[in-house]
Amino acid sequence: MTIHHASAGLSAKSDPGVWFDTAAEDAATLGPLLERVAGPPFSAILLYPNNAEQIDQTAPGRLRRVLQVDSVADLANAAETARLSASGQPSWIVASRSAEVLEEASAHQFERCLRAEVANAGELRDAIALGRRYPWLLLQLKDVTNIPLELAIATLQGTSTRLVRIISDPLDVDGAVLSLGVMETGPDCLMFSPRTTGALDAFLERLESLRLDKLPLSTGTVLRTSPVGMGHRSCVDLVTIFDKNEGMLVGSTSHGGLLCCPEVFPMPYMDLRPFRVNAGAVHSYVYGPGGRTNYLSELRAGTPAMVVGIDGTTRTSRVGRVKTEIRPLRLIEVGFKEDVVLNLFLQDDWHVRIYSDRGQPICLSDLKAGDRILGHLGKAGRHVGLRIDETIVEL
Known part of the structure; x- marks a missing residue:
């Protein structure tokens, strides 16, 4: 019997990207936390039209900028914010629940991400079917069970769409870490946004304990x-x-x-x-x-x-x-x-x-x-x- 343990640990090449959601916060409030999430495994921050310009000026440049845009009218401002960004990154990601917004975003050279909230099987099927049209699918699951996540991972396997699972509770360290092992590979990224140093420390320590290292024999x-x-x-x-x-x-x-x-x-x-x-x-x-x-x-x-x-x-x-x-x-x-x-x-x-x-x-x-x-x-x-x-x- 041969068993392959794809998710038993995290190697440097397979480290999951973790997105940090800045919702309802400003740069002053987030400052200390943003300093802590400047390095791996964090790879991106989710910004909003009302805080994007301010937080972009202070957030670490290595973090990818993802901008939540809910109307076509906000896209022009989003494009200007990205153009003036202090991060030096040529391409931001636009996340939206609206297919119309995402279609328009391509004209502004944004990479696109469908954001979807799923509460039942029909919504999951629709989200996956639509999400396959874009490079990213940001998925929020209502139920505690991991079955919807398993279905999404299995369906998107072999496609070019990268799956990001949202962990809504900023204290749910267990849920965040366990998501990484679902279907052995886990989602491509998590969006987990601790609001306390204790939760952030616990999350980073748990990830470190899972890391695949080489022990010299x-x-x-x-x-x-x-x-x-x-x-x-x-x-x-x-x-x-x-x-x-x-x-x-x-x-x-x-x-x-x-x-x-x-x-x-x-x-x-x-x-x-x-x-x-x-x-x-x-x-x-x-x-x-x-x-x-x-x-x-x-x-x-x-x-x-x-x-x-x-x-x-x-x-x-x-x-x-x-x-x-x-x-x-x-x-x-x-x-x-x-x-x-x-x-x-x-x-x-x-x-x-x-x-x-x-x-x-x-x-x-x-x-x-x-x-x-x-x-x-x-x-x-x-x-x-x-x-x-x-x-x-x-x-």
Whole structure:
């Protein structure tokens, strides 16, 4: 089974653009917030005829200007505002609910965006059908369900129309972030406009936790492997399905971890558990997003967890369950060229596997000195799971 996780994280190339709505605000009120949204993921600001000129003079130049125009009469003024814009951008976007306004906007060299409010299936069909005529569709959905958004994404897939989903509640950080994962790809953009620094901070932190990063992996050589008797070991079940080139980093010390395989490879007498990693002894560190680690014994349902590919690509999931039982354990010691030795205690059984340097699973009972396996080297020193610069010796 091959699972593609298109929306599990956000890479630099796939970062969603976020539009910021300036409705009912002036430059003085928005000033501090506009400074905060000057950088990614924010990419555009929605302006109105009564505030466009003023806010344009103070808003960061990198933000695309989108101007809400509701009548043909306002288009000439809009064109003049765009011509005199301090942003230096040659093309503004005109957003409107009116097809007549959008047809006229093309004569003024505006890029066009249909704005639509959807409260039922018929309105959704009409909005999508009309929106396909323009480069942008700005969609506001009345109902809480994501089904209309799923239908819009699926229908517009493969077209040149880019979909922007409006999050009306400026405090709905959860709704904004969850929208990014709908149908795996999410909409092309969101319009989310926090009016407090707390909501803005929470939104940016949540996006950062989803970002696809690359974690440097190194190749180490197995120095020894030996049984050590009984101990408590934990299986970690995530709320996701692992691919055959993914696993979790687990280690006994803050120096780093080894890339453990999930149960996605055939096992005699047992069905696959493609959501599970048999992660080792309870004292072990498991890597999570944001450079944080947790002891296996600390993990609970809902704890953020990091899935790591054999190429170092990461994505974030959540713990669904941790199952701890007494099992025979085996100690593995692995040396790296940086003169670092990592160790890991795993359940001493054939079906427990670890990734080789070629990204192939090695059964623990077959692992021997001289085998080459994948791991990650970190700097020593952690306090409550966070990196800290201090003198520390871990053996």
